[in-house]
Amino acid sequence: MDPAIGFFSSFNARHLDAEQVAKSFVPSKKFNGLLAVQNSLLVGARGSGKTHMLKMLQPKALNAWDHAEAEAIREKIPYWGIFVPADEAWRQQIEFAAADLAGDVQERFRLAVFSTHVERSLIDCFLQLTHDRPSQDRGFAKVNLDSNVESEICRTIAQSWKLKPRIHSLQGLRQALVDRAADLYESAELPFGLDELLDNCQTQCIQAVLRAVNAFDSAIGRFEGRWCLMFDELEIAPPEVQKLLFRSLRSTDQRLLFKLALSPSTEASSVLNDVLGPSSGNDFEEISLYTDPKESAAFCQSLWEHLSRGTTAEHLPPTAVLRHSAFHEPDSSKPYGKGGRWQEASTRLALKDPSYVSFLKQYDLDPNRLELASPALKNSVVRKIGPVVGFRDFMLKADPATSVSGRSNIRNDKSRPSRLYSGWEVLCLVTEGNPRWFTGIARSLLIHRQGSASGRELSVEQQYEVFLSAARKFMSYVATIPSAAPSVTDGGEGGLKTLVDRLVDAFRTEVLAGDFVLDPVLSFQVDKGISEDTKQAIFDGLYAGAFIPVGDVDRQFAFSRNLEGQRLRLTYLISPLMFLPLRTGKDRKLSTLLRPGAQRLGLRKHGIRRNIRLHPDLKQVSLFNE
Structure with a gap:
């Protein structure tokens, strides 16, 4: 499995066009925060909805959106969004092409390719405003251009960008940019021609955008309009690009807003910690997509209603389909009394x-x-x-x-803990408010329900099988994430998978093998005693969604290589496989949890035999390193 593909990748908004994005989009509280007329840094794990949110701010997506809140949201957006996509294959293509170039030429080449990419995204936005309208056009962000005005705009832009389109139209400009990108890659493999081509390319994409939007606005008489540049998956962009965009948050033409999306794994983010660098609250607003359970519950409810349309569950509340979890059933008047x-x-x-x-x-x-x-x-x-x-x-x-x-x-009998890991509340908890995870698991549950004999029954055993399957898939994904980190145990492989296994071992020892405590340790605090390699594994876990911040989830932890003091827990998604409670618990220093032999000592201290026979699913992940 390619680690770049990720978990539940078939539900990735990267594969959807603007109208498809609009059909599948359900707004959240975080999305409403993203709408503000301010620079924003959207931070979250893979699958947390960053791409979907940014794509929804495109003119065509907003125009096509049919939702109860759509009209009110359209009315409050005073800017036109330019979505700039990125993906791992694109990054690798750039790096491969630049590998044999001299150092200074490498940087110029990367910036030229990226600027061409941004310019093409801008032309795509112009087309959405003019010719590329949705099938049901509501008139939002619509610009009527006659052929003469369009030709004049394109002549001005072509001269500014040193392009020679065959036809002075927006489509002609787009094709010229496609040709330029192809020429850049071909010239990088030739002993001549690249320098001349780079001389005709822009390496400062922000200035190139400003020139073009100024020409467009002037031609249509829009003199105080604003534009929003939206960059997706910034963590995989070339370092020069990351630094350029981070610095743009601080001082850029007021006509431009920036919405940057990234997962907390970028190395170039140190610019945000510079004394003169941009700061959260002053130059941008950080929006964390790591949500707490209470906040994500309402979003899960809305997403369930959207996904259940057209199914036999469409007009039923989710608790009528999945029932309540064992720990969320409505209590009797005296749950602690006799018979409670x-x-x-x-x-x-x-x-x-x-x-x-x-x-x-x-x-x-x-x-x-x-x-x-x-x-x-x-x-x-x-x-x-x-x-x-x-x-x-x-x-x-x-x-x-x-x-x-x-x-x-x-217990080592063959009965499965379906009552522990089933019910509507479990679905909300294990998906962590992650729309890609929720979509994948909820659709599977709905399919199982429709495939049952009655078309209505969905037993707790069926639910547990779906949750267990998702947990296995996620752990398989975690195991594919490469890491140069040495093992945190005595020998063996290192990296994220090893770290997760050790934490599972520690938490299960605490919650089951130890003496009964009011609040068992189920989270950890990053402290000074951990290595740089382990810190990197933590960032890998935040990127994958294996670790979830606890407490103030809007804290600006993602951009500092010093994670000291950050409190994290394992994602609830793996709990059905690892038999962990869906609780945060109290925290303990990570260095203590990872101390060699700590789990084994804990087992002996509490009189638990090392030859415990576990559920077969637990043996697969070597829960106690046996």
Whole structure:
């Protein structure tokens, strides 16, 4: 699998044209923030919707958009968006062509290719405003050009860009730019001709854009109009381009706005930390697509409604299709009273987990009579332990010898934890508000539902199979991400996959193998004690979506190579495979979690045998490095 392809790549907006983007787009709170008349830096993992959002700001996409909020959004946008795409294949093509060029020529070549690419994107925007209209034209951002005015605009632009189109039309300019790009790549392989060609190319794309939009605006009498340059996947652009665009956030003609999208893996982002560089809140607004569960729930609801159209689930709430998760079912009036679900779980856990009984003794609480707790203890202890009790109750095996040995074993029967990892709330949590993940998993659930005998039933077992399949695919994707990082264990391969495995080991030891605690460790804090290679693996994880920031998700962590103090957790997407609770928990220093032998010592300390037999799915990922 090509790591550039990513996870659920078939739902990548890169493959969609403007009208297709509009048909599949569901707005979010983050998108509304992106609309503002200001420079924006859109930050998120792959699949988090960056490309989709930027493409939606194109004139044709906004014009074609049929949504309840579409008209209000169209009215508030005072600029025309120029979408500049990028992809890994394009970057590799540039690097391959420039590989044998001299150092100074390499930089000129990269900038010339990129400027030509931007110029072509600008002409595409001009065409959307004039000739390339959607099938249902609502008249948004429409410019009527007669042939004489169009010809004059194109003559001016051609002279400015040193082009010689066969026809002075927007289509003629576009073809001339296609030819120029091809000539650049061909000339890079020849011993002569490149210097002359580079002399006719622009290397300052921002100035080239300003010249062209000035000619266009002047010709149509739009004297105070604004334009928005939208650059996608900036992390894979050449370093010269990254630095150019980052610096453009600080001082550029007021007619231009910038919307830059990137994943937190770019090396050239250090320019944002320069003393004289642009700063968040002053020169641009950072919009993080790493969302917290409460914020993503509303977006998931809207996306589900969109995806279920035309299916038997169209007019049903998602909870009618998937039901609630085991930990989100509406509670009875007394869930901790006799017969209540948390009281029953407490009674069962007390029989197989002596550490739970010892924990309650600290507060003089009876595991069989939780309703007798004082009001203060109900708030501070009893109500907080319910999900942890429920998780351990399911995962720990009832062992007749427990009372003698003081040990508990992880259950190793063949039953699957479908009740733990099924339900609407689980779908919202494991997809992390990531539209590509949600789309892939939700469509699979809907397909399974329609394929059932009744066309309506979707059992918890079927749901779990879908979540488990997605988790496996994601871990396979993680394993393809290359890294030069040495192993964080004693020998073996290093990189992101190893780091994820070690963290899974540590967190499962904490939540299941250790003594019962009110708030188990399920997240980590990056501290001074980790290596640069491990930091790189963390950035790889943020890029892939394997790590999720905890707390203030709008914090400007993505542009600093110093991650110290950042709190992160593993994505909930892998929980159905790794048997981890869908909780953040408290954090611990990463250097402590990665200390050699820390997990093994933890197991011995809590009396857990190393020969525990695990669920077959867990053996595949070597949960305890056995």
